[in-house]
Amino acid sequence: MNKTALNDVHERAGARMGEFAGWWLPIDYGSAIREARAVRDSAGIFDVSHMGRLEFLGADALSVLQMLFTNDAGRLEDGAGQYTLMCNAEGGVIDDLIVFRKSEDHFLAVVNASNLENDEAWMFGLIPPLVTLVDETLVTSLFAIQGPRSAGILAAAGLAEAADVPRFHFVLGQIAGNEVLASRTGYTGEDGFEIACRNDSAEQVWAALLDAGQEYGLAMCGLAARDILRIEAGLPLYGHELDENTTPVEAGLMRWVKLEKGDFIGRDAIEDRVRRGPSRRLLGIQMHGRPVPRHGDVVQTPVGEGAVTSGAFSPTLGHGMAIAYLPPEAVEGMPVEVSIHGKNHPGLVRNLPIYRAQGK
C-alpha cells in the first residue's frame, strides 16, 4: 500500500484513513458532509497525491499525445492544460485525464491512480523511443484547494499570481520557499487549484496553505467529501461512469473529442458510434427525499431501464442524488423509480451537472 508524504500529518489531524486505488488516504476528518459544505461555502484542502503524474519529454511528444488522446493537444500553449480521454481502438475509455503543456517538447499528464499501471502499459507499447515517459507520482505530492475562497488563500500563502491564472492553466511559483506548480483545476465544480510539489516540500507547503487558510474557513477534506462534490458537479469517476466498454458518446464527453484534429486511437469507432447514436446516456437523478442511490441500483424510467453509476446524499440539495446511464430517450424532468436496498424510491431525471457553482 502506498502512503502519501503527509500520512503522519493526516493521522495526527484525526483523519479516518482508508484504502483507495492502492493508496492509504484520508476518507474524512470527522464529517464528510461538513467538509463538502466548506468547499461550497469557503474552501477545502485535499491530499490527492495518489493521482498519477506522467511527464512526456521529447520533440515528438506532441504527436504522441495527439495519437493517444482524444482532445487536441495542438491547441495548448505553454502553461495551458485540457481535459482529455485516452481510448482504445473500439473507442472505449482507458482513462480520463488532464494534460498540461510545460513547453513544446514537455507535457504533464495527470491520470487516475487506479489506472496508472494500465495507462503506462498501454502507452509504453505506443510511444516511440525518442519520447521519454517519466512517472513522477511517487516523488511528488499533489494537493487540491477547492472552493470560492481558494484564490485568496493562495495569495495569503504567497502565491498572489494564482488569482490571474485562467481556468485549466498553471503557474510556477513558490509557497514557503518551495517550488510549486499550481493549476486552476479540480474535481468539485468549484473554483480552485491543484498544487504539485516535491515530496520533501510537502509538509511545509501543506502547513503554509492551512495556515493561510485559517481566516478563510479552509477545511481539511477527505475522499468522501471529494466524491460527494464531484457527483454534485456531474464529473465522471473512472470505474463508475467510465470504463473500456463505454465510449465518450454515451458518457456525454464529446466536447473533449476532436474528430477534426486528425487521426487518433479510437477515432473511427467513436465516429461510427456518433453516426449510429448512443444506446444509453449519462444523466443525473434527484431523489424526492434523502434515500441514497448506490452504484448498480436499477432505475425504472417511462422509456426503459437504466442503472446508477454513482450516488450520494447531496448536502447542497438536501436530497439523495445519482449519476446514471439511462435510455437515450430519457430527458430532464422525467419521473423515475430507483430500486434502493430492495425498495423503490421516486426521483426525477436531471441534466448534468446537478449542481453548478454560482457565476458559472
Place this chain on the structure above:
Amino acid sequence: MYPDNVKYTKSHEWVRVADKMATIGITDYAQEELGDIVNIELVQPGSTLSAGGLLGSIDSVKAVSEIFSPVTGEVVEVNDELETAPELINEEPYGSGWLVIIKMDDPSEVDESMSSEEYERFIEPE
C-alpha cells in the same frame, strides 16, 4: 461514551428499559464507524418484531447498513425527527438520536444483552 443505564448488543444497538418499554438506538461506536448519517428508514409504528428482526436501515456517506431489534414486541413509537435530521444519530446517539420504542413481550429478554463494561471489552478487546 458508553452509559451504563443502557444495554448493548453485538450488532451495536443499545436498549434502555423502563417497565415494558424499550427505547432503542445505535451506539456511539456504531455512529462513529458509520460516519455522517444521511438517511434512515424505520419500520412503521404498530409493527411487531422478534428479537433479531429488521428494524430498518441507515444510510451513511459510505454505505447502507441494517439495524436489528434487540427485543421482541410491538413498535409503539418511531423517532420522526430523524426523517429530516438523521444527523441527530451522530450528534446524540443515546439522546435525541434514539430510533424506536418497543413494547416488549418479555422484559427479561434484555438480560442477555451486554453491560457497558462488557460492550467496551467487546469493541476494544485488550
